[in-house]
Amino acid sequence: MQIKSYEEKYCDQLTKLILGVQQDEFGVAITLDDQPDLMDIPGHYFDGKGHFWVALQDDVVIGTIAVLFLENGHAAIRKLFTDANFRGKEYQTGQKLLDALEAFCAENGKNAIYLGTTDKFKAAHRFYEKNGYEEINKTDLPEDFHILAVDSKFYRKNVN
Template sequence: MEAVYQNFLIRDWQPSDRTPVTDIIRSVLAEYHLDFEPHAADCDVVDVENYYLTTKGEFWVIQQDDRLVGTGGYYPVMRGEQAVEIRKMYLLPHVRGLGLGKYLLQQLEKAIAARGFRQIWIETASVLTTAVKLYESYGYQPASGVETARCDRVYVKQIVSC
């Protein structure tokens, strides 16, 4: 994956991104008084290779100049039918409000559909109000079955085949 949005480059994760990615996620979670959990909810970003890359998922980073400013990815899950879960959509505060989150979500959805998946699941926390509004505005429907301890909302969206 490689895409450009304004002055941002969205590209595939590389092993050298591991520390900056965990720093971004830890920082954004702390803003909302949520803990970074490397042995639980965030184990996937500590081991991107096994959670994303070997499972037919993808993990992307967003780069501005030479600095990482955001993340996003998905991987298949045993929920629903031919389903994936979008995970780790995080943007640093100074790049929010520019349409980057919307663009990232659209690109994730396109990549997921191109790989033949039929459902997208997303878990989030109510305190992430901007994320909740984004998902709801893009047609994600509330569902049940939250699996992540720090999350209290789960959404699902059916992928419409062309």
């Protein structure tokens, strides 16, 4: 497995993966139109705004993660998704993606990472908590944290 920065050639694969996990696997009522960042990844995540990575197995997208830089040294995790066939300790796809994001945040002087998720992603909650993320109240989020309609649980990890 390889973790790489996003390239345009992976757009269709990663969109299919993300929508498949959201809609088909977990029944979350979200569409591509609800996620304009997926239609313009460079415009949303590059040029000092953050970053976007893909996990690849034989040049096939098996995972994604992105970070958005916020004000005051904060960052927000976005789009952490892994193919169901590449989850768990055997593959550590999510772990490798999260490690890349956290290292990038540390290199860029970020002091806290935030995320929002749906209450349906129980395994994700355990994953974040195992990695030192603490559940917080919605009111504890930074002002510039964009809350998605499906977000109902929120986490923070202090870094650096």
